[in-house]
Amino acid sequence: MSKNARLILDEKEHTLPVIIGTEGEKAIDVRSLRADTGYITFDDGYGNTGSCESEVTFIDGEKGILRYRGYPIEELAEHSDFIESAYLIMNGELPTRPQRLAFSGLLRENSAVPVSMSYHFEGFPNEGSPMAILSAMLSSLACYFPSLATNNREKDLENFNHAAAVAISKVRTIAAMTYRMGKGLPFIYPRRDLAYADNFLHMMFSEPYYDHVPQPEIARALNLILLLHADHEQNCSTSTVRMVASSGANLFASVAAGVCALWGPLHGGANMAVIKMLEQIRADGDDGTKFIEQAKSGERRLMGFGHRVYKNYDPRAKIIGKACDNVLKKLGLNDPLLDIAKKLEEAALNDDYFLERKLYPNVDFYSGIIMKAIGIPVEMFTVMFAIGRMPGWIANWKEIASNPKGRISRPRQVYQGPVSRSYVPVEKR
Numbered sequence: 001m002s003k004n005a006r007l008i009l010d011e012k013e014h015t016l017p018v019i020i021g022t023e024g025e026k027a028i029d030v031r032s033l034r035a036d037t038g039y040i041t042f043d044d045g046y047g048n049t050g051s052c053e054s055e056v057t058f059i060d061g062e063k064g065i066l067r068y069r070g071y072p073i074e075e076l077a078e079h080s081d082f083i084e085s086a087y088l089i090m091n092g093e094l095p096t097r098p099q100r101l102a103f104s105g106l107l108r109e110n111s112a113v114p115v116s117m118s119y120h121f122e123g124f125p126n127e128g129s130p131m132a133i134l135s136a137m138l139s140s141l142a143c144y145f146p147s148l149a150t151n152n153r154e155k156d157l158e159n160f161n162h163a164a165a166v167a168i169s170k171v172r173t174i175a176a177m178t179y180r181m182g183k184g185l186p187f188i189y190p191r192r193d194l195a196y197a198d199n200f201l202h203m204m205f206s207e208p209y210y211d212h213v214p215q216p217e218i219a220r221a222l223n224l225i226l227l228l229h230a231d232h233e234q235n236c237s238t239s240t241v242r243m244v245a246s247s248g249a250n251l252f253a254s255v256a257a258g259v260c261a262l263w264g265p266l267h268g269g270a271n272m273a274v275i276k277m278l279e280q281i282r283a284d285g286d287d288g289t290k291f292i293e294q295a296k297s298g299e300r301r302l303m304g305f306g307h308r309v310y311k312n313y314d315p316r317a318k319i320i321g322k323a324c325d326n327v328l329k330k331l332g333l334n335d336p337l338l339d340i341a342k343k344l345e346e347a348a349l350n351d352d353y354f355l356e357r358k359l360y361p362n363v364d365f366y367s368g369i370i371m372k373a374i375g376i377p378v379e380m381f382t383v384m385f386a387i388g389r390m391p392g393w394i395a396n397w398k399e400i401a402s403n404p405k406g407r408i409s410r411p412r413q414v415y416q417g418p419v420s421r422s423y424v425p426v427e428k429r
């Protein structure tokens with residue numbers, strides 16, 4: 001493997017060092033390019049550009065491999081749970097029993113939202129977007145916990161465990177409060193005796209006069225969904241978190257920005273778009289055949305399919321697809337949307353248009369069906385993605401904040417606008 005890259009520009013040869021990752025990924029280090037050559041690189045959408053060296057998550061898109069801190073997603077999905085994996089992603093190691101107990105205790109202590117913070121919900125319109133509310137409320141955590149959001153990196157790192165627990169625990173409470181507000185229901189306080197996912201379901205579906213006790217299958221399915229979303233390398237929202245963190249901004253500001261990036265239908269909004277797509281196909285009386293043709297012609301997009309990195313099956317889609325069958329069977333549910341999804345998958349995986357472009361189901365293709373089965377309303381699907389991704393965003397914020405040599409992210413551009421002009425008075429325009 002080359003140790004250097006040789007570049008010939010304007011008849012001059014330049015040598016650029018090569019960086020090799022622990023999993024054999026290769027990168028040309030262009031940090032000296034502009035100073036040495038006057039040239040910059042151009043890579044619209046950053047499909048060929050590494051923004052950082054990270055130790056959190058590894059993806060091999062060609063082989064459909066996903067590992068959190070070296071542990072395969074399949075093993076974590078089978079043996080771990082969301083909170084243990086969140087600890088692993090943020091701290092680099094699986095927790096010992098005392099570490100797990102301490103982390104769970106910190107989450108329990110920080111699960112409630114300050115009463116004064118809950119007053120914001122009186123101002124939001126009931127039909128307000130849950131993602132808009134989530135981003136606003138996460139950003140406002142800096143007002144209620146100023147000592148955890150000083151924008152002084154040394155201090156913010158000293159308080160990292162507390163800030164991380166606030167973000168992970170309260171994102172779930174804020175989400176449940178948003179749902180209750182949207183339904184015109186009273187808020188339900190978190191309970192200290194419930195595990196993370198059970199507590200969320202309690203805050204979503206209990207009433208002041210009775211506690212909702214979720215079926216174990218439902219709590220386990222939700223836990224799995226959150227675990228599978230916990231991190232995913234430098235996706236759009238995580239890169240946004242790193243971009244904001246690079247300016248020295250605190251954890252809450254950075255993850256609030258991550259929520260906004262995740263909101264888009266090409267990213268975290270896809271899980272909602274998949275359900276809407278399946279419902280439309282069903283309403284049209286189509287078995288998926290017509291829709292596949294429309295997707296191939298570019299008229300429609302097969303939401304939940306395709307991925308910038310995975311050019312093979314998204315391993316999370318496989319796990320969620322299997323869980324879908326199990327959860328629906330255990331709950332005695334028969335969702336026609338699952339049949340349509342399976343028909344679409346079958347058709348697409350045998351169609352050259354999708355095969356040539358290496359378009360396979362991604363994490364969003366089946367996740368909505370499970371969330372629908374466990375009672376999460378469609379408008380909350382992307383919020384669930386944000387709850388799951390919180391540990392990954394936090395781990396990436398920490399990598400930026402802990403890097404003493406880190407620099408503010410500030411990409412260059414190739415200017416294509418009007419060449420320099422002189423001012424023309426309005427009477428002469």
Ligand code: SDX
Pocket residue numbers: 045231232234235236265266267268270295296298300301302303304305306307308309357359362363364
């Ligand atoms: C997530 O990055 C991550 O890791 C994200 C994520 C995470 O965990 O953080 O994995 C979560 O965001 C998953 C992706 C969810 N989005 C969707 O399911 C939306 C539908 N998918 C696409 O819009 C698309 O596949 C993207 C956005 C996911 C990836 O887009 P790219 O890499 O920019 O690919 P592209 O748009 O350049 O498409 C390449 C070709 C094009 O055809 P041609 O121009 O070559 O003829 O493939 C076609 C596209 O038209 N194509 C699709 C398609 N996705 C790509 N055609 C039909 N249906 C699709 N879904």
